[in-house]
Amino acid sequence: MGRIVIIGPPGAGKGTQAKLLSALAGVPHISTGDMLREAIAAGTKLGQQAQKLMDRGQLVPDDVMIGIVDQRLQAPDATGGFILDGFPRTVAQAEALDKMLARRGVPLTVALRFVVPEEDLVVRLTGRRVCRSCGAMFHVLDGGPARAGRCDRCGGALYQRADDEESTIRHRMEVFEKQTAPLREYYERAGILREVDGFGTRDEVFARVKAAAA
Numbered sequence: 001m002g003r004i005v006i007i008g009p010p011g012a013g014k015g016t017q018a019k020l021l022s023a024l025a026g027v028p029h030i031s032t033g034d035m036l037r038e039a040i041a042a043g044t045k046l047g048q049q050a051q052k053l054m055d056r057g058q059l060v061p062d063d064v065m066i067g068i069v070d071q072r073l074q075a076p077d078a079t080g081g082f083i084l085d086g087f088p089r090t091v092a093q094a095e096a097l098d099k100m101l102a103r104r105g106v107p108l109t110v111a112l113r114f115v116v117p118e119e120d121l122v123v124r125l126t127g128r129r130v131c132r133s134c135g136a137m138f139h140v141l142d143g144g145p146a147r148a149g150r151c152d153r154c155g156g157a158l159y160q161r162a163d164d165e166e167s168t169i170r171h172r173m174e175v176f177e178k179q180t181a182p183l184r185e186y187y188e189r190a191g192i193l194r195e196v197d198g199f200g201t202r203d204e205v206f207a208r209v210k211a212a213a214a
């Protein structure tokens, strides 16, 4: 299915859809947010550096992120394609990604951009709960998990991301508008932009994602 990046505001459903697409296409789902959260949980230097910025809803510096992604894309599982979720988030990151891929002679195939109205994003993020063990996501409005506070899939404990608190969400939206929104034009110019309406159920959106990524 190729080399795909998913861009869109926080809460647009990037992670959920990236997981589904990754399972369907048999290529890895590479989420820079998940990688940073793992680094925080493991207490690494990167984790310590990233945590303060993430909790405030700010971006981790470009050079740090570019280094992480460059290394991750060299892993054998990424040679047949990948779904990048949460990267690039700035034009500098997008340019660096293009250079990395050009060196390997394998350009991006599609940039999927999720479009969701801001009011919906806040509702989605404040109600989001994530499994600490397997990363599955639940939403209080979808009825939540069968057993309160526990993951339906693996029984792990559910938590609310520190940056899913309303004031931080507003700040993340501003950061998105300022730093990430220009990627729309960047990928439009490259001729690989495909827009996906992110409104609706998980399956409705996935049907659109499959059509756009094909």
Ligand code: AMP
Binding pocket: 010, 032, 033, 034, 036, 053, 054, 055, 057, 058, 059, 060, 061, 065, 085, 086, 087, 088, 089, 093, 163, 172
């Ligand atoms: P996410 O899980 O994609 O919503 O990312 C959560 C947080 O991780 C963001 O608000 C940033 O602080 C940080 N982060 C993730 N990906 C990047 C990136 N590509 N560039 C800078 N910061 C990032």
